[in-house]
Amino acid sequence: MTPARRKRNARAADNAIAEILLSELRQSSGLTQRKLAAALGIKQPTLAQMEKQTDIKVSTLRRLIEALGGELDLIVRLPTGEFRVTQF
Numbered sequence: 001m002t003p004a005r006r007k008r009n010a011r012a013a014d015n016a017i018a019e020i021l022l023s024e025l026r027q028s029s030g031l032t033q034r035k036l037a038a039a040l041g042i043k044q045p046t047l048a049q050m051e052k053q054t055d056i057k058v059s060t061l062r063r064l065i066e067a068l069g070g071e072l073d074l075i076v077r078l079p080t081g082e083f084r085v086t087q088f
Contacts, residue, residue, distance in 0.1 A: 022051040022064065029068045039067040058088040 001009070026036055037047040040063060050056065050064065058074065065072040074085040 025065070025068060025070075026051070031068065036064075036067055040064065062088065 026033070029036075031039075033047050033051075034044045037044045040047065050060070058072075062072045074088060076083045076085055
């Protein structure tokens with residue numbers, strides 16, 4: 001494969017992963033919406049709406065990921081390099 005094609009394939013894989021983020025992460029953790037909502041202190045319909053959103057606050061996403069037992073890292077990729085944002 002050419003380097004350009006490898007780069008396109010990597011981008012496509014990253015996009016596919018991004019599309020499954022919230023609901024698939026919850027499912028892979030073995031939690032129902034009801035159980036995760038209870039852990040977050042919200043109602044199940046609110047969590048269902050969050051899983052469908054295309055825009056979410058970083059702080060809300062962090063709470064959700066931590067309720068799943070994970071950590072959220074925000075990595076920015078620029079032409080000058082990769083940087084981990086710790087501000088949020």
